[in-house]
Amino acid sequence: MIDNARLLDRLASKVATEERRRISLDLHDGTIQPYIGLKLGLEALRRKARGHDGLAREVDELVRMAAEGIGQLRQYVGRLKGGPAAAHPVSLVGAARLHAGRFAEYYGITVDVQAERDVVVNATLCDELVQVVREALANVRRHTEARRATIAIAEGTGTLRLEIQNDAADPEAASFHPRSLAERASALGGSVKVERRADRRTAVVVEVPA
Numbered sequence: 001m002i003d004n005a006r007l008l009d010r011l012a013s014k015v016a017t018e019e020r021r022r023i024s025l026d027l028h029d030g031t032i033q034p035y036i037g038l039k040l041g042l043e044a045l046r047r048k049a050r051g052h053d054g055l056a057r058e059v060d061e062l063v064r065m066a067a068e069g070i071g072q073l074r075q076y077v078g079r080l081k082g083g084p085a086a087a088h089p090v091s092l093v094g095a096a097r098l099h100a101g102r103f104a105e106y107y108g109i110t111v112d113v114q115a116e117r118d119v120v121v122n123a124t125l126c127d128e129l130v131q132v133v134r135e136a137l138a139n140v141r142r143h144t145e146a147r148r149a150t151i152a153i154a155e156g157t158g159t160l161r162l163e164i165q166n167d168a169a170d171p172e173a174a175s176f177h178p179r180s181l182a183e184r185a186s187a188l189g190g191s192v193k194v195e196r197r198a199d200r201r202t203a204v205v206v207e208v209p210a
Helices: 002-048 053-080 092-107 123-143 179-187
Strands: 089-091 110-114 120-122 148-155 159-166 191-196 202-209
Touching: 002 053, 089 092, 089 123, 092 110, 092 123, 092 148, 120 123, 123 148, 123 159, 123 179, 123 202, 179 191, 179 202
Parallel strands: 110 148
Antiparallel strands: 089 120, 148 159, 159 202, 191 202
């Protein structure tokens, strides 16, 4: 029985490794390559925009955004492949602040990241939680009129808690169920709940094992 259990563990590990490799190839071929094509197209447009300062500045910004997206995807693909970087400890608070700053720059919605102390996790978990932050802020942008949002990060005993709140009072928000966030949290062994606060604002609370 012990030998069978060990064999099953090895098989499960091999299957997971192969699945990560397949996803990394899909991302490289199906996502990164179109981004690179977009960047090249924008650079060509930039050359045609010489003499039009206003348009050139806007295209330069789009080129920068595309380059950042390519860089982030390449890092994510590298971690999916299971290299040494996947287990490297990184600052979740720092990563959240970096994304919050970019989000504010792109969409004009101010995002405050609050934490009593730094929270350090492995790079793979950090990637997953930044995706949670990204999706939560996208919901704020798509479904509310908020101009400010807050992300509170806290680490408990064996638990990480992310709370995303925006400044828009929405009486129907409590009935909103963030399905994509719930699926991401569930994949990490966690959960999502939506809380209605006394000021009528709504907070999405994500809890996952540390």
